[in-house]
Amino acid sequence: MTAGGEPLRIGVLGAARISALSIVEPARLTGARLVAVAARDRGRAEAFAAEHGVERVLDGYADVLADPEVEVVYNPLANSLHAPWNIRALRAGKHVLSEKPSAGTADQARAVRDVVRQTGRTFMEGFHYRYHPVITRLHELLTTGEFGELRRVETVMEMPAPDDSDLRWQFDLAGGALMDLGCYSLHTHRELARFAGGPPQVVTARAGERAGHPGVDEWMTAELTFPSGATGTASCHMAADAFVMRHRVVGTRGEATIPDFIHPHEDDRLMIDTENGSRTEHLGTRSSYTYQLDAFTAAVRGGAAFATDADDAVATMELIDECYRLAGLPLRPTPGR
Numbered sequence: 001m002t003a004g005g006e007p008l009r010i011g012v013l014g015a016a017r018i019s020a021l022s023i024v025e026p027a028r029l030t031g032a033r034l035v036a037v038a039a040r041d042r043g044r045a046e047a048f049a050a051e052h053g054v055e056r057v058l059d060g061y062a063d064v065l066a067d068p069e070v071e072v073v074y075n076p077l078a079n080s081l082h083a084p085w086n087i088r089a090l091r092a093g094k095h096v097l098s099e100k101p102s103a104g105t106a107d108q109a110r111a112v113r114d115v116v117r118q119t120g121r122t123f124m125e126g127f128h129y130r131y132h133p134v135i136t137r138l139h140e141l142l143t144t145g146e147f148g149e150l151r152r153v154e155t156v157m158e159m160p161a162p163d164d165s166d167l168r169w170q171f172d173l174a175g176g177a178l179m180d181l182g183c184y185s186l187h188t189h190r191e192l193a194r195f196a197g198g199p200p201q202v203v204t205a206r207a208g209e210r211a212g213h214p215g216v217d218e219w220m221t222a223e224l225t226f227p228s229g230a231t232g233t234a235s236c237h238m239a240a241d242a243f244v245m246r247h248r249v250v251g252t253r254g255e256a257t258i259p260d261f262i263h264p265h266e267d268d269r270l271m272i273d274t275e276n277g278s279r280t281e282h283l284g285t286r287s288s289y290t291y292q293l294d295a296f297t298a299a300v301r302g303g304a305a306f307a308t309d310a311d312d313a314v315a316t317m318e319l320i321d322e323c324y325r326l327a328g329l330p331l332r333p334t335p336g337r
Contacts, residue, residue, distance in 0.1 A: 008032040011070035015039040015048035024052045026293040065092040079174035080335045083108035090115045095122040101183045104174035104332035106317040113310035125313040132264045132288035142195045147251030150195045153232035154248045155188045157181035158240035174332035176217040177238035185234035186319045196226035207327035
């Protein structure tokens, strides 16, 4: 429950599997209300509502936006539908919590940002990892100088392949490993800009296409450089042998690794090695999605600042676009609105 006692009133677009972890459980823990849900298939929406305690089922996404009781729209649709429905929700006067990436290209992200500025609504891109104490603590240690000057960043995102018919392999739905996984890898680098003299730039990018899916990257590896001279590697692979979600920073006097920065509710370790020895800190298994909803609620209710706003989304999408260009793959398509 918020400090003022009034819970957020959330409308959900679609019945995506991720929603159970990303919004349903956080809503339960923070006291937010799941007011409405709609899906392409009403039966799926009804099943979702029954399972997760959503108050009512509506016929379509537009009905969620038109519902006067809905004040926040959560958008976990296919990547190609993020920007169009984010814009429609903002224009309907709703605050928006969008799954990442919040658009398919930098141009689309700029269009969303423009509408955020016009409407004055709160918009958050769901890079949930950023709100967990394990990341906050890592940044604190960089600030204190315990690792010396930042020299190297490595973020690895790997997972076994989804079924070949999965929407994440569909070019027209803005699929690809970079869109699904690599956006996190790039974002972790951007979040370290203040420790490296400014934001990173992509120097090179290599990718491999998914067989049978032209233009869709199965894997991507990007090399980055910071103004300070620090370097980074942001890699992703959506057809690997196992799950790897590792974030590592190396300084002149030490280094730190978060073994699973995407799932700190399963592994909350921050592993530190310096000239003074090695230690492991545990930062708590409360879900990063719940911390994210806390931050979003504070922004909506009290105007609190937060990290992953519309300007941040544009900067991330600019790096994504550059990776595709350098890897020789097309930018994701622009959907009709």
